[in-house]
Amino acid sequence: MGKLVIFSAPSGSGKTTIVKELLKRFDCFEFSISATSRQPRGQEQNGIDYHFMTNEEFKSRVERGEFVEWEEVYAGTCYGTLKSEMERIWAKGNVIIFDVDVMGGINLKRLFGEDACSVFIMPPSVEELERRLRGRGTDTEEVIMKRIAKAEFELSKASEFDYTVVNDVLEDAVEQTVAIISQFLK
Numbered sequence: 001m002g003k004l005v006i007f008s009a010p011s012g013s014g015k016t017t018i019v020k021e022l023l024k025r026f027d028c029f030e031f032s033i034s035a036t037s038r039q040p041r042g043q044e045q046n047g048i049d050y051h052f053m054t055n056e057e058f059k060s061r062v063e064r065g066e067f068v069e070w071e072e073v074y075a076g077t078c079y080g081t082l083k084s085e086m087e088r089i090w091a092k093g094n095v096i097i098f099d100v101d102v103m104g105g106i107n108l109k110r111l112f113g114e115d116a117c118s119v120f121i122m123p124p125s126v127e128e129l130e131r132r133l134r135g136r137g138t139d140t141e142e143v144i145m146k147r148i149a150k151a152e153f154e155l156s157k158a159s160e161f162d163y164t165v166v167n168d169v170l171e172d173a174v175e176q177t178v179a180i181i182s183q184f185l186k
Contacts, residue, residue, distance in 0.1 A: 004086075004096040004112055005029070005181060006161075008105030009121035010151030012132040014167040018121060019099045021174045022181065030094040032085050034104075035067070037078040041138050051082065069107040074146060079104060095185070102154040105161065117184040119177060120161035124168040126151060 005022075009015040023029050035051040037058040046052045053061070058078045062070055070080025079101055089096045098108060102120075109118040123129040129151055133144050158164045163180050167173040 001112075001115060002090045002093070002095060003185070004032075004098060004108070004116045005184065006098045006100065006105045006108050006116055006118040007121060008098075008100055008102045008118070008154075008161065009167075010102070010123060010129060010154045011147045012129045012136070012151075013121045013123045014132070014170060014173065015121040016099055017170065018165075018167065018174055018177055019097060022097065022177065025178060026095070026181065026185075028093075028095045028185070029097045030089045030092065032081060032089060032096045032098050034098075034100060035061075035070075035078075035080050035082050035085075037076070051085075068111065069104055071101065071103050071107075073101050073103075074150075081108065102157050106157060109161070117181065118161040118163070119180060120158040120164045121173070122155070122158060122164050122166045123151075124166060126155075 007015045007019050023031060033047065033051055035053060035058065037053060037055040040052055044050060055076060055078065061067065066082055066084065067080040068083050068086060070078055072078045081100070081104065086096055100108065105118055109116050126148065130144070130148055133139060133147055165173050165176050
């Protein structure tokens with residue numbers, strides 16, 4: 001078993017943008033591709049952005065014990081981490097980097113303890129979060145309202161992470177995160 005770095009945040013906080021920047025800066029990192037039962041959005045591709053599967057297939061794989069962790073994030077929409085994905089990355093000697101929902105991040109930290117560094121990416125405000133979600137142009141009004149309501153719960157979980165980084169100015173958030181990760185990898 002190797003090390004892993006976990007990034008979680010409410011949707012729209014910028015965690016995916018930060019993770020993409022870290023993947024450019026740390027050669028040892030490899031992204032863990034999560035599985036989901038939702039449909040692809042925009043230009044998302046199976047096996048690159050997510051392992052897309054039907055809800056039935058997802059639940060079947062849960063029953064077979066193929067997930068390290070999983071959660072039904074929204075009614076009928078599951079996300080999780082496949083054991084095979086982690087084994088694939090560790091077999092290459094790489095450090096796994098996760099971009100997962102908040103409860104998934106908490107669960108991974110509990111499972112892997114000191115081998116994991118968990119970072120919560122905090123939006124500057126709920127209003128800014130809403131502005132970012134609307135700016136994406138990928139979600140319906142109903143989905144945006146669900147994400148904002150969920151964000152209020154998720155923000156209450158920030159203290160369960162090793163570190164919290166406020167993503168107000170992206171470059172500052174990236175530099176703060178680089179410093180955290182560099183220390184963890186020593």
